[in-house]
Amino acid sequence: MLLETRALTASYGQFRALFGVDITVAAGECVAIIGANGAGKSTLMRSITGVIRNEPGMVLHRGEPIGALSSAEVMKRGIAMVPEGRKLFPSLTVEENLLIGGQMRKVPGPWNLDAVYELFPILRERRNNSGTALSGGQQQMVAIGRALMSNPELLLCDEISLGLAPVVIRDIYAALPKVRAGGAAIVVVEQDIGKALAVADRVYCMMEGRVTLTAKAADVSRQQIHAAYFGEAA
Ligand SMILES: Nc1ncnc2c1ncn2[C@@H]1O[C@H](COP(=O)(O)OP(=O)(O)OP(=O)(O)O)[C@@H](O)[C@H]1O
Ligand SMILES: [Mg+2]
Secondary structure, three states: OEEEEEEEEEEOEEEEEEEEEEEEOOOOEEEEEEEEEOOHHHHHHHOOOOOOOOOHHEEEEEEEEEEOOHHHHHHHHHHHEOOOOOOOOOOEEHHHHHHHHHHHHEEEEEEHHHHHHOHHHHHHHHOOEEEEHOOOHHHHHHHHHHHOOOOEEEEEEEEEOOOOOHHHHHHHHHHHHHHOOOOOOOEEEEHHHHHHHHHHOOOEEEEEEEEEEEEEEEOOOOHHHHHHOOOOOO
């Protein structure tokens, strides 16, 4: 298995945010994580990427325990995150932001500056602009491109459509099949259930720090999602 969490728990001080989360992501797979505000989706992403450090065996990469590694070490293993809120380096240009992604992990693969500019042509036009001079959608494209520059095996995307116009969301989601074609597995954290189901092979729904539903995206019903999302029958 490319990635696995086993009875993963996480806390902020005294506050427990995750209570034994088990998920798997196979190589090349696209998995969606859905759930209401505060369900623990971002905490799960932070636990996988080493922003929050856990017991080693709570997160496994190709069977090896990585739960206690730092985020830099996790990234070197080929797990890249597009964080919630994009988090570009504000004093750097688009191109500099992208190049930093490539410096974190230097391995051969399909992604380099040209490939990212082909994926998001507007970024080539804006390459010398500062990251913060861009629209929200363009900033999101930089954040995705920066993660891709490390040629990850697994790309974690935390709410990449949040606050963006539908036409921009469409462009960003159109990039994901091309990312998969490059061989990467993808996890999308998404509030938009329709978008999540359209792009993913499988879906996990979280509520209050637990997984409440695991299903194939093609099979799952609205009633099942409603129940898992709100903890009540539809
Ligand atoms: N830095 C933090 N300090 C303390 N509590 C936090 C922190 N970050 C998140 N939490 C709490 O942990 C729980 C899970 O939050 P998390 O951000 O993982 O949820 P989420 O599913 O990503 O929500 P959203 O959809 O709003 O992004 C929430 O109750 C939240 O208030
Ligand atoms: Mg979140």
